[in-house]
Amino acid sequence: MKLTFYGGARTVTGSNYLLEAEETKILIDCGLHQGGYVCELDNYEPFSYDPKSIDALFVTHAHIDHIGKIPKLYKEGFRGKIFSTPPTKEFAEELLLDSGDLLAREAKKCGKDPIYSTEDVSGVLSLWNTEKYHKEIVVKDVKGLFYDAGHILGSSSVLIEAEGKKIIFSGDLGNMPAPLIKEYEKIEGVDYAIMESTYGGRVHEDPAERKSLLEDAIEDVVQKGGALLIPAFAMERTQELLYELNNLVENGRIPEIPIFLDSPLAIKLTAIYKKYEGDADYFDKESMNLVKSGDAIFQFPGLHPTLKTKDSREIKKTPNPKVIIAGSGMSQGGRIVFHEREYLPDEKSAILFIGYQVRNSLGRKILEGENPVEIMGKTTPVKAKVKAIGGYSAHADQPLLMRWLKPMKTTLKKVYLVHGEEDQMGPLAQKLKDFMAVDTYIPEIGESVEL
CATH class of the missing domain: 3.60.15.10 (Ribonuclease Z/Hydroxyacylglutathione hydrolase-like)
Incomplete structure (x- = not known):
């Protein structure tokens, strides 16, 4: 063979x-x-x-x-x-x-x-x-x-x-x-x-610590009055993020600020997750128990899904602090690059990487400290704080x-x-x-x- x-x-x-x-x-x-x-x-x-x-x-x-x-x-x-x-x-x-x-x-x-x-x-x-x-x-x-x-x-x-x-x-x-x-x-x-x-x-950071690191990243931009950008893969990473943000918001661990899910694909894929969320073949006991208790595990106060392009463009008009979750996860396209061009030059803001960044991708360049970076043909200085949480891998x-x-x-x-x-x-x-x-x-x- x-x-x-x-x-x-x-x-x-x-x-x-x-x-x-x-x-x-x-x-x-x-x-x-x-x-x-x-x-x-x-x-x-x-x-x-x-x-x-x-x-x-x-x-x-x-x-x-x-x-x-x-x-x-x-x-x-x-x-x-x-x-x-x-x-x-x-x-x-x-x-x-x-x-x-x-x-x-x-x-x-x-x-x-x-x-x-x-x-x-x-x-x-x-x-x-x-x-x-x-x-x-x-x-x-x-x-x-x-x-x-x-x-x-x-x-x-x-x-x-x-x-x-x-x-x-x-x-x-x-x-x-x-x-x-x-x-x-x-x-x-x-x-x-x-x-x-x-x-x-x-050896990864302890995955159990990632929720507190996410909480710290949000609190940091809240104090500074900036925007937190999270380039996220539309599948799994985004749903994990929504699940943990739901927990942080519902337990009062972060203030209720606007959190934009600016990814049409992630919104569509989350609907598929909702279809399977009660299926014991795939989901763990903790999430199954939350679903049975009536918790909408991917929904919480302050979450704004933006399907339409015009709604995405309006995000910058929303005053800081705010969180923007968008694809692509490696900043190789998608709506995140528009937000990066807008907020990377802002020292009050931050970008948080929660997934693998392949070699030569824009995300990898930002993560490794390249400054300035080229985004859609425009030279963009990186003054925002660059962070990463390895436990989200x-x-x-x-x-x-x-x-x-x-x-x-x-x-x-x-x-x-x-x-x-x-x-x-x-x-x-x-x-x-x-x-x-x-x-x-x-x-x-x-x-x-x-x-």
């Missing part, structure tokens, strides 16, 4: 793995390359395999770096089956349409055709099947199974069984403790693990990655580290060799291995 790493090798974005069994070819994820301008990345390159030859695609979760090239796969001839959990399909529909609009605008700037069309998204959805956790999926001589990865609502690790071997693809593994969703599941009896390593060289850190792998140790033949930058992969590989005596390998893009 052959495994080829077509994406997500020695980099964080563009996850795409091809597993070839005796009769069957399956893909795990088919993600977009992110960080920098779309036209400069590999997204326009043809696939290194024939999309028509693929029997099935298993999707770990609906982040664009895992699903963003599925419509391109369809456009180039893929007509196999797609499998994911039910929430992942619902999120994917919204995210692929939103990403398609953004990609079309970017393509126009550099004189290229869009990577995919709305019709391609419709075609993808027609092939998409859903299955809950622990339900066996059979594709010819291959069996698949989803386990909860604890990363976002509906996220999965994918267990593939073929030719008498068991291979686990971790997908993105969640941080813990985390609000809203359950922790990742314990998995045993695996021969090979393909494991993410986004934070393989780090939705990715497991080194101890949690090792904990996920530990139950597999007795049967595990080899671990392949993916979805990470080399400065994070190296320390994790060494730790696994030293403390778990696990054979660990870091593949290159395009490399094939025999399992």
